[in-house]
Amino acid sequence: MNYWMDLFTGTTWEEFQKSGASVSGFTHRMRKTVQSIQPGDVLLCYLTGVMRWVGALEVIGQSDNKSRIWKDAEFPSRVDVKPIVLLSPANGVPMNELKGKVGFYQSEADSGKFKGFVRVSPKIFRPKEDGDLILKLLREAEKSPISRPFDAKKLARKPFFKAERLKGKQTISTVVSVPDSEEAESLELPGIIDKAETKTSTTRHTEIQHHLMTLGAEMGFEIWVARNDRSRSWNGKELGKLPNVIDELPTQFNEATNRTIELIDVLWLKGNSIVAAFEVECTTSVYSGLLRMSDLLALQPNLEINLFLVAPDERREKVKQEILRPTFSLKEKPVAEICGFLGFGKLTEKLDGIRKLGLASSLKPDFLLKSAEYFAAENGD
Numbered sequence: 001m002n003y004w005m006d007l008f009t010g011t012t013w014e015e016f017q018k019s020g021a022s023v024s025g026f027t028h029r030m031r032k033t034v035q036s037i038q039p040g041d042v043l044l045c046y047l048t049g050v051m052r053w054v055g056a057l058e059v060i061g062q063s064d065n066k067s068r069i070w071k072d073a074e075f076p077s078r079v080d081v082k083p084i085v086l087l088s089p090a091n092g093v094p095m096n097e098l099k100g101k102v103g104f105y106q107s108e109a110d111s112g113k114f115k116g117f118v119r120v121s122p123k124i125f126r127p128k129e130d131g132d133l134i135l136k137l138l139r140e141a142e143k144s145p146i147s148r149p150f151d152a153k154k155l156a157r158k159p160f161f162k163a164e165r166l167k168g169k170q171t172i173s174t175v176v177s178v179p180d181s182e183e184a185e186s187l188e189l190p191g192i193i194d195k196a197e198t199k200t201s202t203t204r205h206t207e208i209q210h211h212l213m214t215l216g217a218e219m220g221f222e223i224w225v226a227r228n229d230r231s232r233s234w235n236g237k238e239l240g241k242l243p244n245v246i247d248e249l250p251t252q253f254n255e256a257t258n259r260t261i262e263l264i265d266v267l268w269l270k271g272n273s274i275v276a277a278f279e280v281e282c283t284t285s286v287y288s289g290l291l292r293m294s295d296l297l298a299l300q301p302n303l304e305i306n307l308f309l310v311a312p313d314e315r316r317e318k319v320k321q322e323i324l325r326p327t328f329s330l331k332e333k334p335v336a337e338i339c340g341f342l343g344f345g346k347l348t349e350k351l352d353g354i355r356k357l358g359l360a361s362s363l364k365p366d367f368l369l370k371s372a373e374y375f376a377a378e379n380g381d
Contacts, residue, residue, distance in 0.1 A: 005044055006046070028076050034079065042059070048118065057084060099111075225245060260292060264292055281309060306369065313344060
């Protein structure tokens with residue numbers, strides 16, 4: 001018998017239970033792994049977002065059930081199951097109870113990323129003793145339930161969104177995922193960035209956000225700051241409470257687009273229009289910011305918007321290398337043609353000059369186009 005991890009969100013966990021808790025499903029690309037799951041194996045159910053273990057399911061066998069269980073995704077690779085333990089999110093076993101007791105969470109350094117173990121399911125538990133421990137804790141939680149508070153927004157997070165794309169002249173409905181900011185960052189380069197660098201980078205990141213937000217407000221724009229950064233402070237001022245900061249985004253976009261936009265570091269807006277979008281990248285990899293920009297362009301290919309990746313000057317070559325990757329370059333609208341690079345040094349120097357001369361209120365947003373560097377033009381020489 002083997003243990004396998006089975007990932008759920010609050011939404012998919014609720015839908016699974018409402019359907020009778022008799023079929024668990026996975027994405028099509030995991031079909032070969034799903035075929036390796038045998039009768040008698042146990043699926044250990046983990047709630048992403050709130051980071052709790054909430055169930056154990058005994059596998060009966062491969063399933064031919066094709067009914068619509070989950071609203072936003074099909075999960076066609078399926079197994080029939082019967083519950084061993086089913087817990088509510090409030091009574092689930094917190095991941096932090098496993099610290100130092102399992103291979104994927106040996107110390108605080110593994111917190112959040114867990115050595116990549118909780119990125120995709122199904123995934124087999126090695127060693128098997130890790131699965132034994134989680135099942136034991138689940139049984140104890142069922143026998144002596146403890147109610148713990150959790151973030152309702154994280155529990156309600158949707159894993160997939162409906163969107164549309166053009167195929168020739170035909171509009172086709174499709175399903176996309178929009179990772180949270182911390183999820184995207186965890187996919188970058190685990191183990192390369194140490195804690196000291198992370199702390200310094202976070203402080204610098206907040207400082208640059210503050211400068212961009214303040215300038216935008218002085219130019220008369222409404223300001224959006226990424227939801228996960230609103231409580232951060234620079235020089236004693238909380239980003240979410242700076243002048244002209246808005247609490248809700250314009251509603252003209254579909255749900256997937258709004259989900260992507262709300263995670264972008266800084267937006268300048270005028271009415272319902274996004275004037276400029278900024279992703280600030282301080283750490284070794286700059287990939288997550290570019291992915292969000294690329295996602296936005298894919299979801300709204302006709303959107304006219306100034307995009308900027310803001311990063312330390314010494315990361316220039318890294319930005320160039322990443323933005324010219326095939327996944328960004330071989331688009332109908334290559335990201336490098338639309339997204340400009342702004343180095344911290346040049347940006348802060350320009351902002352200092354604007355403040356000293358009191359020019360902010362008379363500036364037009366296209367002044368940044370002249371300051372930014374576009375690698376597409378350089379690549380075409």
